[in-house]
Amino acid sequence: MSKVATLVGLLLLVAAAQGVALPPFLGAGGTLTAHPKNCADGTVWYSAEAWWRRELAPVPDAARDFGHLHNEACWPHLLTLSAPAPFTLASLAHQNPGRTIRLGVQAIDGVRAPGAVGDGCPENADDEHGIGLACKQLRPADNRTAWRCLQTGGTVAQASVDPATTPPTCKWVDSLSVSPAILATSGLHRMRTRVVMDQPSDVVTPPKRLRHMRALFSGPLVINNGGSPLAGRVQNPEENNIKGVGWGTGTNYSATQLWGPPKLPLGGLWRPWVRMDRGSVNSVPLARHQALIDANFHLDQIGTVLRNASGAWTGQLSINTATLTPGWHKLTLQGKAKDPGTGATNTGSLAVQFEVSGATPAKCGVPIQTHAAADSTLFATKVTVTPANGKAPTTTVNSNARAGAALQLAAPSVTYKPRAGGGTRQVATATYGRLQFNLGWLTPSTRLAGASLWVYLAKGSPGSRTATLAALDGDSLGADALPAPAGRLGQAVLTAASTGTWVQLPLDPVKVAAKLATAGKKLNLALTLDAGAPGSFVVAASASKGAPLLLLTPAC
Numbered sequence: 001m002s003k004v005a006t007l008v009g010l011l012l013l014v015a016a017a018q019g020v021a022l023p024p025f026l027g028a029g030g031t032l033t034a035h036p037k038n039c040a041d042g043t044v045w046y047s048a049e050a051w052w053r054r055e056l057a058p059v060p061d062a063a064r065d066f067g068h069l070h071n072e073a074c075w076p077h078l079l080t081l082s083a084p085a086p087f088t089l090a091s092l093a094h095q096n097p098g099r100t101i102r103l104g105v106q107a108i109d110g111v112r113a114p115g116a117v118g119d120g121c122p123e124n125a126d127d128e129h130g131i132g133l134a135c136k137q138l139r140p141a142d143n144r145t146a147w148r149c150l151q152t153g154g155t156v157a158q159a160s161v162d163p164a165t166t167p168p169t170c171k172w173v174d175s176l177s178v179s180p181a182i183l184a185t186s187g188l189h190r191m192r193t194r195v196v197m198d199q200p201s202d203v204v205t206p207p208k209r210l211r212h213m214r215a216l217f218s219g220p221l222v223i224n225n226g227g228s229p230l231a232g233r234v235q236n237p238e239e240n241n242i243k244g245v246g247w248g249t250g251t252n253y254s255a256t257q258l259w260g261p262p263k264l265p266l267g268g269l270w271r272p273w274v275r276m277d278r279g280s281v282n283s284v285p286l287a288r289h290q291a292l293i294d295a296n297f298h299l300d301q302i303g304t305v306l307r308n309a310s311g312a313w314t315g316q317l318s319i320n321t322a323t324l325t326p327g328w329h330k331l332t333l334q335g336k337a338k339d340p341g342t343g344a345t346n347t348g349s350l351a352v353q354f355e356v357s358g359a360t361p362a363k364c365g366v367p368i369q370t371h372a373a374a375d376s377t378l379f380a381t382k383v384t385v386t387p388a389n390g391k392a393p394t395t396t397v398n399s400n401a402r403a404g405a406a407l408q409l410a411a412p413s414v415t416y417k418p419r420a421g422g423g424t425r426q427v428a429t430a431t432y433g434r435l436q437f438n439l440g441w442l443t444p445s446t447r448l449a450g451a452s453l454w455v456y457l458a459k460g461s462p463g464s465r466t467a468t469l470a471a472l473d474g475d476s477l478g479a480d481a482l483p484a485p486a487g488r489l490g491q492a493v494l495t496a497a498s499t500g501t502w503v504q505l506p507l508d509p510v511k512v513a514a515k516l517a518t519a520g521k522k523l524n525l526a527l528t529l530d531a532g533a534p535g536s537f538v539v540a541a542s543a544s545k546g547a548p549l550l551l552l553t554p555a556c
Helices: 008-018 146-151 509-517
Strands: 044-053 068-075 085-094 099-107 131-142 155-158 169-178 187-199 211-223 241-248 252-259 273-278 288-293 304-310 313-316 327-338 345-356 368-371 374-386 394-402 406-410 413-418 424-438 448-459 467-473 488-494 501-507 522-529 536-540 549-554
Touching: 068 187, 068 211, 085 099, 085 187, 099 169, 131 169, 146 155, 252 327, 252 345, 273 288, 273 327, 368 424, 374 406, 406 522, 448 488, 448 509, 467 501, 501 509, 509 522
Parallel strands: 044 241
Antiparallel strands: 044 068, 044 211, 044 345, 068 085, 085 169, 099 131, 099 187, 155 169, 187 211, 211 241, 241 252, 241 345, 252 273, 273 313, 288 304, 288 327, 327 345, 368 549, 374 394, 374 424, 406 424, 406 536, 413 424, 424 522, 448 501, 448 536, 448 549, 467 488, 467 522, 488 501
């Protein structure tokens, strides 16, 4: 089967034609094995879900359990749309007695071009949530029985265990046409896909009112329609996120969010930032949240629990992918809110798939990404005092390491001052961003065709000049915190345009692979600026959403 024919093929051709040079983990991506959902490289498969269940005790008898609703697609994450293209959106109702009435794609921000109307959208398609780019008013799609599922164009994905009381799982696949010309502005835009379902009036006992369930997703997409120059926010780590939201009458929005959805295979440590919270100030606060790996709720399998705690949570997960089997896995984030009117639980859920490399990668030529296990900024000072009486100089070395969300870098400096009574005092300072990567997930015999360190330059600029950022072998730093001449593994030249972008430091793949033969299989790096570099710079650290990435490309 060919890969899903969404926006992707056109988008990648457009990116290549325009010379867009996004890092591979933001742009073209790549896989070691076939994608289980048949998504094309450069896309991120998602499932945004809304649930309504008798889940959080105590549950009144009035509350009904009616399953959940999926909104699924291969999302062209951070890619560029320059012409109308098809977009495939799947909706799935699991043990849900409701009827899907509409779905579509909206631009959350931006301005509608005068007179432009989205595909299939009525003239009043715009609302407080965004601009209608593509709309479909459905049959309505009905899955209360297998026959109704089939009659409305669906397929039965899972038969009901008790057809008299529980609907089957029904799936519909719809094709929409999305055009960039609907928007008057180019640049990075936040898009939203949504599937809306009506619930029957007897979802509570006794019946009260018609209720709705909405499965919502949002993610970034670059629009290039010639309306204005392309914006430069594409590489900002804060923009690199996707969001899944479940909306239910009585609770409003329960939201989940993932930063840095992976487009490349993962090895070693993966440290994504996530958020599970209510989606707006007028929504019911979360009663509980959870983060899971390889959950399959249709089979009542919860998978590996990363988090399961009360309330909302925003933070950084730490996932050792070496504990997972090679191949494809699924990360699921959920936020649960209890409806004060019925006692039922509204859940917003977001699931994404990610690929894990084995100790011997299944394919050569595809970069594998890994995060640092530890990092810090090392401030080193070496003071040398030379007496005037001919005695031997004395040297004192002080160093102070600080962890945090940023690595502070400044060029090394040396100052000389005369001492009262004769002699001199020399003060040498150096600043390093220290990073440690665990390479133990690879076999010692692994050969590398390429290795690169990618860092996000958050602040600092050399102005009209340039500055060289070097990656040193951290093991070559002596007790005096001065690097050995042979310890340089790679470097990059910084310009004024580097600020607010990801900077690539190509590393010597042979020297990196040599670390696999060491006892600890650790790659210790020290980032530093060459002497004379103007200004100071701030690099995002591992505790941030722009955590440094090591990309390793296996050799054939």
